Amino acid sequence: MEGESRNFIEQIIDKDLAEGRFDHVQTRFPPEPNGYLHIGHAKSILLNYGLAQQYHGKFNMRFDDTNPTKEKSEFVESIKQDVAWLGADWEDRLFFASDYFQIMYDCAEKLIMKGKAFVCDLTAEQIREYRGTLTEPGKNSPYRDRSVEENLKLFREMRDGKYEDGTKVLRAKIDMASPNINMRDPVIYRVAHMTHHNTGDAWCIYPMYDFAHPIEDAVEHITHSICTLEFEDHRPLYDWVVQECEFVQPPKQIEFAKLYLNNVVTGKRYIKKLVEEGIVDGWDDPRLVSISGLRRRGYTPEAIKMFVELAGVSKSNSICEMAMLEYCIREDLKLKKPRMMAVLNPLKLVIDNYPEDQVEYLDAPNNLENPELGSRQLPFCKELYIEQEDFMEVPIKKYFRLFPGNEVRLMNAYFVKCTDVVKDEAGNVIEVHCTYDPETKSGSGFEGRKVKGTIHWVSARHAVPVEVRLYENIIDEEKGVYNKEDGSLNLKPNSLIVAKGLVEPDLAKAEAGEKFQFVRNGFFCVDTKDSEPGKPVFNRIVSLKSSFKLPK
Ligand code: ATP
Ligand code: MG
Numbered sequence: 001m002e003g004e005s006r007n008f009i010e011q012i013i014d015k016d017l018a019e020g021r022f023d024h025v026q027t028r029f030p031p032e033p034n035g036y037l038h039i040g041h042a043k044s045i046l047l048n049y050g051l052a053q054q055y056h057g058k059f060n061m062r063f064d065d066t067n068p069t070k071e072k073s074e075f076v077e078s079i080k081q082d083v084a085w086l087g088a089d090w091e092d093r094l095f096f097a098s099d100y101f102q103i104m105y106d107c108a109e110k111l112i113m114k115g116k117a118f119v120c121d122l123t124a125e126q127i128r129e130y131r132g133t134l135t136e137p138g139k140n141s142p143y144r145d146r147s148v149e150e151n152l153k154l155f156r157e158m159r160d161g162k163y164e165d166g167t168k169v170l171r172a173k174i175d176m177a178s179p180n181i182n183m184r185d186p187v188i189y190r191v192a193h194m195t196h197h198n199t200g201d202a203w204c205i206y207p208m209y210d211f212a213h214p215i216e217d218a219v220e221h222i223t224h225s226i227c228t229l230e231f232e233d234h235r236p237l238y239d240w241v242v243q244e245c246e247f248v249q250p251p252k253q254i255e256f257a258k259l260y261l262n263n264v265v266t267g268k269r270y271i272k273k274l275v276e277e278g279i280v281d282g283w284d285d286p287r288l289v290s291i292s293g294l295r296r297r298g299y300t301p302e303a304i305k306m307f308v309e310l311a312g313v314s315k316s317n318s319i320c321e322m323a324m325l326e327y328c329i330r331e332d333l334k335l336k337k338p339r340m341m342a343v344l345n346p347l348k349l350v351i352d353n354y355p356e357d358q359v360e361y362l363d364a365p366n367n368l369e370n371p372e373l374g375s376r377q378l379p380f381c382k383e384l385y386i387e388q389e390d391f392m393e394v395p396i397k398k399y400f401r402l403f404p405g406n407e408v409r410l411m412n413a414y415f416v417k418c419t420d421v422v423k424d425e426a427g428n429v430i431e432v433h434c435t436y437d438p439e440t441k442s443g444s445g446f447e448g449r450k451v452k453g454t455i456h457w458v459s460a461r462h463a464v465p466v467e468v469r470l471y472e473n474i475i476d477e478e479k480g481v482y483n484k485e486d487g488s489l490n491l492k493p494n495s496l497i498v499a500k501g502l503v504e505p506d507l508a509k510a511e512a513g514e515k516f517q518f519v520r521n522g523f524f525c526v527d528t529k530d531s532e533p534g535k536p537v538f539n540r541i542v543s544l545k546s547s548f549k550l551p552k
Pocket of ligand 2: 032
């Protein structure tokens with residue numbers, strides 16, 4: 001591990017190991033099962049898992065399910081699937097914070113016994129008033145000096161269901177004058193008569209996050225509890241809890257900056273609304289940056305990992321561009337996937353001097369830059385389809401594709417020269433006629449003359465019509481994510497365009513999730529939700545054009 005540059009978390013871990021504070025490394029990913037994971041969570045997952053691997057340590061998967069209001073089993077399943085798909089292996093360490101409710105309860109009694117916690121009858125509003133502000137200290141609760149016996153009796157009655165929601169809480173007794181508001185006698189338990197997705201009705205009191213989380217980490221022997229920056233001010237409380245509950249080898253909290261993507265929606269609240277209003281096709285809509293949406297769109301775990309690594313680990317917030325994520329998927333797929341031909345806006349091309357009934361099978365390399373991908377046989381005949389934009393009746397400057405009198409190469413096939421066009425009544429070109437030169441077959445070593453343009457095509461007789469989905473950002477980038485007046489999302493119309501494409505016959509057999517490059521049109525993935533055997537629906541993952549430059 002020497003030689004390379006170390007990020008600040010690695011430096012902390014190196015030091016902790018060198019000084020003997022810990023003799024191993026154990027990390028965790030602790031999502032709350034209240035929604036689907038997104039690209040930001042991927043950063044946390046890969047960071048925690050990566051550190052465990054790098055230090056030959058362990059990685060735990062733990063659901064932080066201490067708040068029954070918003071949590072659902074549906075989310076537990078989707079989160080497990082997403083974490084596993086990203087390649088983070090928790091082996092046999094799948095945990096639920098709710099499994100530790102008894103331990104947390106016992107810790108609370110321990111604090112009471114030590115005179116470090118008390119039952120408080122102030123209302124939520126009063127607690128807020130007593131808390132003070134950033135510039136003024138708080139005031140002690142009138143219940144702060146209850147005896148240990150009274151506190152213990154009241155807390156047990158809270159547990160036994162004697163009190164209504166909101167009438168009593170358990171608070172840590174720390175310091176109402178602390179400059180850190182989190183240390184001003186924070187609430188650590190509340191009464192909530194709610195059914196929990198895991199423990200059912202066993203409990204009617206639930207621990208607060210700041211109390212529960214350090215205990216969860218300590219119970220699992222986590223060494224480095226990595227979280228995002230907004231918890232920095234909570235660290236003194238984290239340390240207080242593990243110390244006062246007397247855990248040996250207390251875990252250490254380390255904060256890093258969240259991953260933000262420019263002009264992208266990640267907030268659960270907003271995505272939920274888009275789903276409920278039917279604006280997107282569920283949480284895995286390919287326009288979303290949920291992990292399941294990215295997977296359905298055709299992103300790979302490798303690309304997401306590359307993206308997260310390029311984004312780096314830091315203490316200061318920064319915003320990444322979607323173009324960087326797109327760069328990563330292109331990099332990942334460009335040598336791995338075959339380059340096939342698909343025509344998205346078909347225009348008929350007729351080769352007048354090609355025999356009517358003849359079909360030739362032409363050898364086409366699957367990926368010129370990676371011979372290991374082999375080759376395939378492409379059917380070729382008199383009538384083909386080319387892309388509309390590959391023909392211009394009156395060419396613009398520097399247009400090297402097909403126009404009357406010009407000769408181009410049909411990819412993997414022959415040179416063709418445009419001779420004529422057929423128009424409909426409105427004057428639109430509906431058919432292009434050409435002649436081909438049999439001497440110019442690709443791979444034949446023909447060197448007689450050169451052409452400047454190569455265009456792709458499919459055989460009209462063999463091509464298969466398929467649905468192709470072209471996606472744009474769902475957000476109108478010119479306006480930004482949120483409407484300044486009402487806080488709603490600035491949605492872009494037409495962020496999904498459904499086209500009818502014509503593809504090489506081999507592509508009709510493509511299976512759900514399979515990925516390809518379509519020459520000039522981008523990278524595509526067979527949709528896993530709407531494809532049927534023999535009837536693939538293709539999602540465009542990303543186009544081939546890129547404005548992104550790798551930072552030096
Ligand atoms: P959101 O508010 O975006 O829906 P969350 O923070 O409520 O996310 P949690 O389930 O609490 O979701 O998060 C699980 C873990 O993922 C936490 O450790 C959290 O710090 C981390 N995390 C969440 N969002 C990001 C992000 N944008 N970048 C990096 N880590 C993140
Ligand atoms: Mg959260």
